[in-house]
Amino acid sequence: MTETPVEARGLVKQYGRITAVDHVDLTVNRGDVYGFLGPNGAGKTTTLRMMLGLIYPTAGSVRLFGRDPTTEGAAALNGVAGFVEAPRFYPYLSARTNMQMMAAFDGDDAVSRVEAALDTVELTARADDKVGGYSHGMRQRLGIAAALLREPRLLLLDEPATGLDPGGMRDMRALIRRLADGGMTVLLSSHLLAEVEELCDRVAIVRAGRIVYEGAIADLKATATTGYRLRTSDNTAAIAVCEAQAGVASARLDGGEVHLDAAEPAVAELSVALVESGLRITALVPDSATLEDLFFRLTEGSTPGETEVPEPAADVVGGVA
């Protein structure tokens, strides 16, 4: 199948006068590990629910591999699995029985995959316990196992590591990494920057229901990488050299090092000039903004429209309001 795994266009969800999702456009391509990033309440879960056909969009459309879950229902979820918010199961049934039920609801030979799926998330030993007695982390893992029963080509996960302890988070990320390496397309919503930075190559950042950035993480970070930190044998003399150098701006002393703004070629020239002036360089490093800095820049501000948005890179499809 050649269709795009996820294509959302102009997606809107209104609850009365509140607009939870406001004209969201996003595209997840095959093989992407796509991060859907935003603070709590930004509309990530609502968007995912629309993708899974659980709630109906007020306007706009979603296509999963070219099929619309709003009109086709479960038929559009062929090859798609995942969960929104915490995965839920029948607490009075065992994990294995829950899994067998889900497999029966998937049809075909899903039942034959129950044991393997339980094994993948390391729940085999506890599979006969009632889910009611499961910890939060075990339920998250069972949620993944239930998704795996469908042998998905697209996995939609809503904050899968939320509420897990550090060990559980590490295991969850390793599991997602493993699945993605196996060729699965993953759309992962998260408010945890580290998680997205570690797992995802492309990202949509959502704020108050709107996409404020969509594109590669590397491109996003590149837009913010203009600063450099410099340490030399004589920082005062170094500032003088910087000021004389073309393409280098606002050199200033800050806590024992010089901060300056310059593009990479100008920095290369600067290093030569510094050495020619008899200064010994002990450090000259790009002061790259972390994804966290960018995230806060994009998601904090008075109104979404006024947020400073970095110039999108060539392959960024936009979605900026």
Added chain:
Amino acid sequence: MKPGVLTVYRWELRKLISLKRTYLGLFAAMGVPLAFTITLSFRHGRPNDVPFGAYVHQSGLAIPLVLLTFASAFLLPLITALVAGDIVASEDQYGTLKTVLTRSLQRGQVYMGKVLAALTYTVAALVLLGGVAIVAGSMVSGFNSLTTLSGSTVSAGQALALVLASFGVYLIPLWTVALIGVMLSTITRNSAAAVVGTLVTVLLIELVGILPGLEWLQPYLLTRQFDAWQGLLRQPIDWSPITHAAWVCALYCVPAVVAGYLVFLRRDVAGG
């Protein structure tokens, strides 16, 4: 194999078997005829004011028929509502609707599977109530011939067949109560509200029947159809109350099923 209504139905039954609530109703369905029969065996009084009440000491087969009249006021609607009112709302309570609806089932299939399970549970409750009443009644008052409502007498074997058929006819209004329960379960998304709502609906319909000036409505009240089985106990059999009950109940249950179905199809699954 593609999953369908029957897949949902089978798993709904499997879930019912695992729930305490299920047994609460079924134990009541067995306990009430047992208690009634035991009381009769110690006392010589008889419930003269209900059909077949006068014969409870002559034939054990009168006992299940007396219980049908008693149980229609409250007990059987309650047992029915207990499960029907919970069957969709419990998914809201556990947040599992999103789990089920992201598999390969269409919403309509899930709904119809649940409807069938609620109807099946109603049958189970009625079978237990009738079974215990027939067995216990026959032990206490004997497996004897029965005097019909027309005054003639039928053999014990014939009477048994008529009692079983009466329970079958009784299912028509009871299933209607179940379908109203499933609808309320879908609309309220709250188990307690749906169970109580179903009972209140039945009681309100009964209340309408005794309001002065509204007597003309009586033949069309759902609760009135609980007596339709009595047509079988006349000689010759009077089918008119039974066909009447069938179409009157259809007037109640078709809108209930359609409303519940449409709400289930169109609703946003936002909780859980």
